[in-house]
Amino acid sequence: MSALTNKRILIGISGGIAAYKTAELARALIKHGAEVRVCMTKAATEFITPLTLQALTGNPVSSELLDPAAEAAMGHIELARWADLIMIAPATADLIARLANGHADDLLSTICLATETPIHLAPAMNRLMWSNAATQDNCKTLSQRGYTLHGPAEGEQACGEIGAGRMLEAQDLADLVISVFDKSIFNQSIAKLPLSGKTVLITAGPTREAIDPVRYITNRSSGKMGYAIAAAAQALGATVQLVSGPVSLEAPDGVERSFIESAAQMHDKTMALANDADIFIATAAVADYSPAQVAEQKIKKDSKGQNSNQELSLKLQTNKDILSDVSHAFPRLFSVGFAAETENLIENALGKLKRKNLNMIVANQVGENKGFDRDTNQIEILWQDGQLSLPEQDKKTLAIELMTTITEHFIASSTLTSK
Numbered sequence: 001m002s003a004l005t006n007k008r009i010l011i012g013i014s015g016g017i018a019a020y021k022t023a024e025l026a027r028a029l030i031k032h033g034a035e036v037r038v039c040m041t042k043a044a045t046e047f048i049t050p051l052t053l054q055a056l057t058g059n060p061v062s063s064e065l066l067d068p069a070a071e072a073a074m075g076h077i078e079l080a081r082w083a084d085l086i087m088i089a090p091a092t093a094d095l096i097a098r099l100a101n102g103h104a105d106d107l108l109s110t111i112c113l114a115t116e117t118p119i120h121l122a123p124a125m126n127r128l129m130w131s132n133a134a135t136q137d138n139c140k141t142l143s144q145r146g147y148t149l150h151g152p153a154e155g156e157q158a159c160g161e162i163g164a165g166r167m168l169e170a171q172d173l174a175d176l177v178i179s180v181f182d183k184s185i186f187n188q189s190i191a192k193l194p195l196s197g198k199t200v201l202i203t204a205g206p207t208r209e210a211i212d213p214v215r216y217i218t219n220r221s222s223g224k225m226g227y228a229i230a231a232a233a234q235a236l237g238a239t240v241q242l243v244s245g246p247v248s249l250e251a252p253d254g255v256e257r258s259f260i261e262s263a264a265q266m267h268d269k270t271m272a273l274a275n276d277a278d279i280f281i282a283t284a285a286v287a288d289y290s291p292a293q294v295a296e297q298k299i300k301k302d303s304k305g306q307n308s309n310q311e312l313s314l315k316l317q318t319n320k321d322i323l324s325d326v327s328h329a330f331p332r333l334f335s336v337g338f339a340a341e342t343e344n345l346i347e348n349a350l351g352k353l354k355r356k357n358l359n360m361i362v363a364n365q366v367g368e369n370k371g372f373d374r375d376t377n378q379i380e381i382l383w384q385d386g387q388l389s390l391p392e393q394d395k396k397t398l399a400i401e402l403m404t405t406i407t408e409h410f411i412a413s414s415t416l417t418s419k
């Protein structure tokens with residue numbers, strides 16, 4: 001059985017230059033077993049012919065709202081009910097604006113207004129159209145209402161400019177659709193992604209504590225686990241805020257990233273974002289200590305004074321505890337900590353769970369050939385009255401399993417508190 005056998009996907013196409021890529025998307029979904037129907041806006045038919053999509057899908061393409069013949073076959077409400085998932089690719093700035101404002105002046109926007117099916121959008125447009133505050137506000141509105149946005153990617157655009165606005169590649173979009181149906185948690189709740197309308201705040205990567213203008217103290221964290229969790233949270237429908245230390249990773253599509261350097265900056269940024277979050281996941285390897293004083297100029301080897309005898313002492317001060325401060329200041333947040341330990345893993349992690357007022361803690365052994373700066377990891381998830389071991393596997397798969405567990409516990413705790 002293929003990944004999309006018995007799944008009915010409605011592809012929406014609006015009038016952007018990337019519409020030609022959507023033929024590939026239709027092919028990829030059909031190859032994986034899906035039944036595909038296509039609905040096009042009038043503008044989209046100027047970019048790719050309905051005939052091409054009809055030939056590829058084996059189904060008639062719908063584009064007219066006020067069409068008696070179409071209504072007699074599969075009308076707008078039937079199409080809205082038919083689909084298990086709607087993927088609109090490309091989604092133009094104009095269509096996004098119409099959806100955000102609840103318009104129903106063409107077939108595609110009417111279907112979106114008349115459906116309970118999860119709607120995914122792959123925006124594609126010129127980089128300035130994308131960064132325009134109107135488009136950004138419309139996207140935020142849609143994501144708060146449960147739409148899932150994928151991309152856009154950065155790179156060279158059809159208009160010759162370089163920036164964010166390219167539609168994700170057809171194969172990537174097909175993989176995203178497959179991943180939606182792959183996860184058991186989605187199958188339980190296919191009408192709505194489980195974290196739709198929720199915000200997940202994640203810290204990731206190392207911090208850098210300045211010694212002087214050119215030197216700093218840091219650690220071996222690569223940020224890979226935190227970034228994989230951010231992608232998994234986004235795939236579960238959440239709006240994701242990622243506060244990241246210096247790493248060389250691309251931000252997952254659709255995730256809002258704030259770069260910081262020091263533990264103090266990460267503390268301030270995280271506290272500022274926590275008020276709007278529902279789940280907080282602290283994966284960052286935050287420095288516990290930082291130099292009490294940062295030298296204004298580069299410290300010289302031969303400078304007079306304290307290192308004239310070839311020794312240099314650095315006085316360190318304790319940094320603020322981000323995880324503890326956030327979980328105590330925002331007790332309604334579902335807070336998840338990470339305990340990277342070199343010894344007494346479970347004992348130390350349980351101590352941290354209680355001390356820091358957390359809902360859950362993820363313990364992982366670090367040290368030689370374990371944890372940091374690797375593509376695989378092995379974790380223990382602990383909560384007040386339970387524990388789950390996840391075996392050594394690649395960080396992306398691990399992140400999906402971890403995020404699924406967090407989501408299940410978050411939903412259970414929200415149900416309890418709302419009673």
Ligand SMILES: Cc1cc2nc3c(=O)[nH]c(=O)nc-3n(C[C@H](O)[C@H](O)[C@H](O)COP(=O)(O)O)c2cc1C
Pocket residue numbers: 013014015016017018041042043044091092093094095096124125126129
């Ligand atoms: C050559 C050309 C390319 C265009 N490409 C895009 C695009 O990539 N993204 C976008 O948002 N609008 C693009 N537009 C503008 C849309 O086609 C226009 O806003 C249209 O009204 C969208 O209609 P629809 O949203 O109903 O499909 C383009 C226009 C032209 C003439």
